[in-house]
Amino acid sequence: MDIEAVISGIGERNSRAIARAISLVEEGNPGAERVLSSLDPPSVEKAMVAGITGAPGAGKSTLTDKLISHCRGLGKRVGVIGVDPSSPLTGGAIHGDRVRMMQHALDEEVVIRSMATRGRLGGLCASAGAAARIMAASGCDPVIIETVGVGQSEMDIIRIADVTALVSAPGLGDDIQALKAGLLEVADLMVVNKADKPGADMLSMELKEAVGDREGRVLETVASKGEGIAELFRAITDVFGKNVNSGERDRRRCEARRAEVVDWSLEMLRPHLQRMAQGEEVLSGDPRNRARAIVQSLLPPEDR
Ligand SMILES: Nc1nc2c(ncn2[C@@H]2O[C@H](COP(=O)(O)OP(=O)(O)O)[C@@H](O)[C@H]2O)c(=O)[nH]1
Ligand SMILES: [Mg+2]
Known part of the structure; x- marks a missing residue:
């Protein structure tokens, strides 16, 4: 597929062109610069980029999967970027996630891409940011980035998201301690997933205390049953809307740039x-x- 075909294919929502464009970015191919400078600015500006982060096993992929379904129900075209920092060998393969999201694999209006955090030109932040813009230019809104919430590269990912939800769950051990290492301050929303499990209320209370429960920032979900998903998506879009109006979205995007x-x-x-x-x-x-x-x-x- 030549560069011109990639460029026109993105606007035509051609999934092969979108995949090729992201690969060009990841490979550091000089053609990537032409592709990236051809992206439709209004689509990129308009699209909401939502970051879903948190400890392994908290239920991020399950939540993401349910958010995709919810957004599809609203008639939205959705982009998903899965980031796995722990697995350079498998190219960041999120195998379980792939299986779980298989139900969306045949949906032309869902674009899913996984990216590894190592061995990428430009660093993950730059590559994922470019991938999000490519998806946005192809009409995806929202673009959801799922990433494990540990380490600096994940903090960087949060920078490229317009809104970040930090997912935790009861029974993950010293989870709260890890959360306190900086993520609590930067996340817009705290999601206590697995609210069907004992300890969820306690975790919610601790989080509310930690964040001062500003404007309902702590939400409970049962991702496996789809409970609380509509409320979570509304909360994400509310934060985004407020940030657009206040100029905070633009400020964050400038910093990310x-x-x-x-x-x-x-x-x-x-x-x-x-x-x-x-x-x-x-x-x-x-x-x-x-x-x-x-x-x-x-x-x-x-x-x-
Ligand atoms: N009980 C319960 N289990 C859940 C819930 N959400 C996800 N899980 C399970 O938790 C495990 C980890 O979920 P996953 O989405 O892969 O977590 P991730 O590592 O954060 O992406 C899986 O076995 C899910 O089925 C929930 O709300 N309640
Ligand atoms: Mg996952």
Whole structure:
């Protein structure tokens, strides 16, 4: 499929073209830049990107699956990006998720893509951001990004989402502790999933206490039975709507853009740096000092 076919295919909602476009981005193919600069700006601006994050086993994939069904019921075209940081060998395969979302696999109005966090050009943040825009340009709204809520790359993913829901569930051990490591402050909504299990009320109370229960930020769901899904989607769209009106969405997107530009710049510099590190002189002295010398040689005089 040539670049022109990919570009026109995205607007025509052709699933092969969409998949190819995302692969071009992931591979660092120069054609990706042409594809990305051809994306329809109004569609990209309009689409809501929702991040679903939380500990493994909390029920993120089940929730995502039910959110897809709910959105399809509302006549929406949906994009889903699944990120698995733990499995570079299988290319971030979210096998269980694939099986679970199989019911949507034949639905032309659902675009599902999984991405690995390692070995990707431009970093995950940049690749997933580009994938979300490609899906949005093909008419997906919302685009849902499911990611495991641990580590820096996942915090980065939250940056590219307009709205983030943090999913927890009773019985996951020292879950709350992990949640407190920064995610609580950045998440817009807290979802206590598996509300059918003992301990859910306790977890809700703890979370409400932790976040001060601002404007109903804590919600309960039973994803496996589809309970609380409509309410969750409404809460997500409410946050998005408020953020659009207040300018918060634009502020977040500007920040995400800047981070993405940094990611891509670093990636584009990498081959040059690798070449510069081939010299004999880098083998003597402290590596950190050598790195500084290389970086300084790249900077304009006033920044050295
Ligand atoms: N009891 C109960 N189990 C659930 C619920 N939601 C998901 N599960 C189960 O929890 C397990 C992990 O779910 P999954 O969606 O894969 O979690 P993820 O790792 O966060 O994506 C699966 O066996 C689900 O069937 C729920 O609301 N109640
Ligand atoms: Mg999952």
